[in-house]
Amino acid sequence: MAPTLNLVGAGHVGKVLGRLLSASGACVVQDVLTRSPASARAACDFIGAGRACAGPDLAALRPADIWLLAVNDDQIAPMAAALAQAHEVRGAVVFHCSGAKASGELQALADKGALAASVHPIRSFADPDAVARDFAGTFCGIEGEAPALARLAPAFEAIGARLVSIDAAAKTVYHAAAVFASNYLTTVLDAALRAWQAAGVPEPIARELARPLASETMANVFRLGPAAALSGPVARGDHATVARQQQALLDWDEATGRLYEALLPLTADLARRKQAAAPAATSS
Numbered sequence: 001m002a003p004t005l006n007l008v009g010a011g012h013v014g015k016v017l018g019r020l021l022s023a024s025g026a027c028v029v030q031d032v033l034t035r036s037p038a039s040a041r042a043a044c045d046f047i048g049a050g051r052a053c054a055g056p057d058l059a060a061l062r063p064a065d066i067w068l069l070a071v072n073d074d075q076i077a078p079m080a081a082a083l084a085q086a087h088e089v090r091g092a093v094v095f096h097c098s099g100a101k102a103s104g105e106l107q108a109l110a111d112k113g114a115l116a117a118s119v120h121p122i123r124s125f126a127d128p129d130a131v132a133r134d135f136a137g138t139f140c141g142i143e144g145e146a147p148a149l150a151r152l153a154p155a156f157e158a159i160g161a162r163l164v165s166i167d168a169a170a171k172t173v174y175h176a177a178a179v180f181a182s183n184y185l186t187t188v189l190d191a192a193l194r195a196w197q198a199a200g201v202p203e204p205i206a207r208e209l210a211r212p213l214a215s216e217t218m219a220n221v222f223r224l225g226p227a228a229a230l231s232g233p234v235a236r237g238d239h240a241t242v243a244r245q246q247q248a249l250l251d252w253d254e255a256t257g258r259l260y261e262a263l264l265p266l267t268a269d270l271a272r273r274k275q276a277a278a279p280a281a282t283s284s
Helices: 012-024 037-047 073-086 103-110 128-133 146-158 168-198 203-224 239-252 254-283
Strands: 004-008 028-034 051-054 066-069 093-096 115-121 139-144 162-165
Touching (some): 004 012, 012 028, 012 037, 012 066, 012 146, 028 037, 037 051, 066 073, 073 103, 103 115, 115 168, 146 162, 168 239, 168 254, 239 254
Parallel strands (some): 066 093, 139 162
Antiparallel strands (some): 115 139
16 A cells, blocks of 8 residues: 655645655655644545644644655744653654655654655645656656655655755755756846846847857756856956956946855856866867
8 A cells, every 4th residue: 555644834835745646656645733723634635635733733643654745944943842741653654755854854753763865856836736746857866865765756756746866965055056057047137137228238138149049058058068158258368358357347336246256266166177178179
């Protein structure tokens, strides 16, 4: 029989995983605990399974083979401690889905004999219905105790996840990588759009100017790698142009000029890697 699954917390991530794991037959969703009866019922309706439970009383939940703590990052450790006090968890798998916190947040449960792990789906859950429809192929960063991962892996593979093992000790750096690839990429593009507007280009036109540059650069990064994809004055060693740009940006908007300045050392290192690879590429 499929293992039973209890959800503690049922935000977007918890609801989507609950629906997918239930629909695939990988797990039997049993109890769903949220702060209010209404949100618990709504979560069960979305999942299509489970008994709605509300309030802080973890003891009201039935024993389960697998527990998902789908709560905010700062609530994982306190909830783990509360669950460890409320239930016999020896041999059960307990996991969370935080990208920023490691499975060590579940230490209170591990101390009671639970098998702790973390499974972090690397995508936005802003639209739960859309994610549930298109989850297949989603990468998930996994870390934790080997027996826990051995039991979770088949369930996540059944819903189409692509599992990637990560180092728990570097979990914060791992999550920061997603910030660079998504949030800070947006910030850098915003700097480009604002600079074009400072040069008299209307914002809608600035977006159209950025679109092919950004799209082609990203395509080249994923096709060739960052070093080969790098172009521009730093890659050419045009130090005079770089200095003029930096000063012009500082004169226009100091914060944007400092951003340009902060990116220079890493971009110069990337340029050196590009140059070092060039003879090998030419000889081949």
